[in-house]
Amino acid sequence: MKILIADDHELFLNGLEFILKTEFKDAEIVLTKNYTEIFAQLDKHQDFDLIVTDLAMPGANWLEALNRIHQTVGETPIIIVSAVFDKEILQKTLDIGVSGYIPKSSSSAVMLSAINLVRAGGVYIPHELLNNAISNKEITQEIKALQTLSDDSASRKTIKKLTPRQIEVIKCIARGLSNKLIAYELGLTEGTVKVHVTVILKTLGVTNRTAAVMEAVKNGYISKSDVNL
Numbered sequence: 001m002k003i004l005i006a007d008d009h010e011l012f013l014n015g016l017e018f019i020l021k022t023e024f025k026d027a028e029i030v031l032t033k034n035y036t037e038i039f040a041q042l043d044k045h046q047d048f049d050l051i052v053t054d055l056a057m058p059g060a061n062w063l064e065a066l067n068r069i070h071q072t073v074g075e076t077p078i079i080i081v082s083a084v085f086d087k088e089i090l091q092k093t094l095d096i097g098v099s100g101y102i103p104k105s106s107s108s109a110v111m112l113s114a115i116n117l118v119r120a121g122g123v124y125i126p127h128e129l130l131n132n133a134i135s136n137k138e139i140t141q142e143i144k145a146l147q148t149l150s151d152d153s154a155s156r157k158t159i160k161k162l163t164p165r166q167i168e169v170i171k172c173i174a175r176g177l178s179n180k181l182i183a184y185e186l187g188l189t190e191g192t193v194k195v196h197v198t199v200i201l202k203t204l205g206v207t208n209r210t211a212a213v214m215e216a217v218k219n220g221y222i223s224k225s226d227v228n229l
Contacts (some may be wrong), residue, residue, distance in 0.1 A: 062090060
């Protein structure tokens, strides 16, 4: 596993490196301190499995930088770890295709949980922002579902139920499509697809896409003939 992390505050950068090395002992971790260094690394290497970066850093405007990074790395998940806490910025990062937005005030346990969720194909949205309205109506509905799943511990005991849109997404996952291809096929943004995936994983009580497909077959949402993983 190869991880690129970026932050212009050396203390936080080293702390994040320590957290990731503790969790992913065999990972190769590349440190950068600004967008210029990120671009230089991506010009040389595009085989990163995960990118974890601060939002406001020297070297480029964050919106332009994230668009460039996403276009360069394709399906490689990008996670923002930032002190900036704004629902409009969250919306813009989701639209770009960012997979997670973690406040810097989060504990190491929350950060690792968010990273593992993203690696499973979902998207992490901080609990504090789940209550805020997002301009994309479809994402808003999914975020409300995430709020219910996060707040209601009894939800794990309820009957598993996917919406028609979520069933469309799980059928695409069963065919082995990437989030980008699912977005293209269903006419959605990549960010919307990632939110759908997150809700599907939580609703079905699983931690990865393969397990989600198996659980969807078990619960009758899709048939075995739909599966092509």
